Amino acid sequence: MLLTVPHLLPWNTKGTLVGILSWCHLIGAVSPWVGSFLYHLFMNVNYDEDLYRTLLKVDMIGIWLCQSFGAIPMMAAAVHCLADNVWYCCIFIYCTLSIWGLFKAMTAGSPWERRLCFAPPFLMRMLVMTLRCFGIGGGSPDALIHIILQDLVAVIGASIGALRIPEKWIPGRLDLVLNxxxxxxVMVVLAVCSMHTATLRDLAWMSDPSTCNRASYPPSDREEL
Structure with missing residues (x-):
């Protein structure tokens, strides 16, 4: 991903905002693999429980970066055509909910608690996605299906992991594969692919200064960023 994602992002687009959002997407797309790699590489080291919990927190930070930084471009695009004060307010609320989720994830005591820590920012993404479905706020129409898939697939994957499906039905037979x-x-990979596709289309949509004008929205000062 480090070899392909940076070359696909619109770095040369005029405007600082799209550049910042491109960095957010790059961090969000790469971070879960870094955290997961470190966790799985050292999780079986014969050491104490503190090391394992530290590795688990590193893995959670990677997931958090994907869920927070990785989703900021989608959030920004979804409210891109709204008034500036509404745009800044939405981004601030989302960042606050994400930071709260990180704090809770670092202190969670069970898999379900760790997954539920991401519920508040997830619910806010669902809210702006619903508004987006009705044509309120902005966002590329071509990205909508991928916006839906990125969270739907991630939720399904997280639920399967927490419920231990299917190995709880046939214990001992799926210890090596298909557990x-x-x-x-696999679901996380598919979700990140959808996030990447949606982000590219949203960033391209935001790069066009006439998008909000065509939708009869008031001009935004953020286009000067």
């Missing part, structure tokens, strides 16, 4: 952890990681 819930394997399925969850």
């Amino acid at each position: 819930s952890h394997n399925v969850m990681h």
